[in-house]
Amino acid sequence: MPISPSQGSTGGGTVVTITGTNLAGATAVRFGTxxxxxxxxxxxxxxxISPSGTGTVPVTVTTPGGTSNPLSFFYVGPPFKSAISPVSGVTAGGDTVTINGSGLTTATAVHFGAxxxxxxxxxxxxxxxxxPAGTGPGPVSVSVTTAGGTNNGLTYTYVDAPTIGTVNPNSGPATGGTVVTITGTNLSSTQSVLFGATPAPFSVLSDTTLSVVTPPTPDGAPGPAAITVTTTGGSAAGGDFTYLAGPGI
Structure with a gap:
């Protein structure tokens, strides 16, 4: 006489099906007492529908013909979530996050908003x-569903990918040191700015503006360098900066 599922929430409310023979006219199904x-x-x-309970209890079915042999049902407490990492990512989804806590063994679903x-x-x-992909930028609640129930309490923030608009000035000496203003969108969470493959020091002035100091070229030679801005919402490339050769006499 199988029982499915064989575990459920300590708070009760789990829909349980017991299969076997001669079960018609059941007058009582007991979970322990x-x-x-x-x-x-x-x-x-x-x-x-299971009643509330704790631990492992015997389940029996009583019909006019008597009471069945017992089956075991295991009560599972609700999950506890202590942390989520990372706490933000691209609105398009696809990043992998780790959730730490306890009682997560039977987790079947994680809900990001709806x-x-x-x-x-x-x-x-x-x-x-x-x-999963978000419906737009902003925070959503994160909940985990297990056999013991659903627990809320964490937040994940979707961040739109950045864009690069203008670079001013767009040229300077190959020795670096030019203060450049980069405008665009979704720049608040900027993590790095590259000129070619070289990181540049930067300051976030607003969600639409960065102040960057150009690094020197790796070989001291002039030429174009693609600018890449990386945020928690992704990366954007564009707005080339041209390194100029110094004068010679």
Whole structure:
């Protein structure tokens, strides 16, 4: 006489189906000492809503013909989430985040706002999940659903990818040191600015403006360098800067 699922929330409310023979006319289904609510009954199955409980309890079905042998049902406490990392990423989704906590072994879903993703359980204290696409930039609540229930309390922030508009000035000496203003969009979370492959020191002035000091060229030679701005929302390339040769006499 199988029972499915064989585990559920300590708070009760799990829909459980018990299959077997001679189950018609079931008068009671007990989870330990508590009686479950019967919602459907046929000669080969009984569907019930589990009562609250803790630990492992015997489940029995009583019909006019007697009481069945017991099956085991395991109560699972609600999950606890302590941290999510990283806490933000691209609105297009696809980044992998790690959620730490406890009671995560039976996790079946992670909800980012109204969108659901399927997690990979590492162990009882950790899971990973690929972030689904967001509907737009901004924070969403993150909840984890397990056999023990759903627990909220974490937040993930979707960030739109940056864009580069203008670079002013767009040229300077190959020795570097030119203060350049880069305008664009979604620049608040800028993590790096590259001139070619060389990192440049920068300051975020606003969501649309960066102040950058050009680095020297690696070989001291003049020429164009592509600018790449990377934020928590992704990367944008464009607005080439031209390194100029110094004068000679």
């Amino acid at each position: 508590k009686t479950a609510t019967i919602t459907a009954n046929t000669p080969t199955s009984v569907t019930v 969108t659901t993703a399927t997690p990979t359980v590492v162990n009882d204290g950790q899971l990973t999940v690929a972030v």
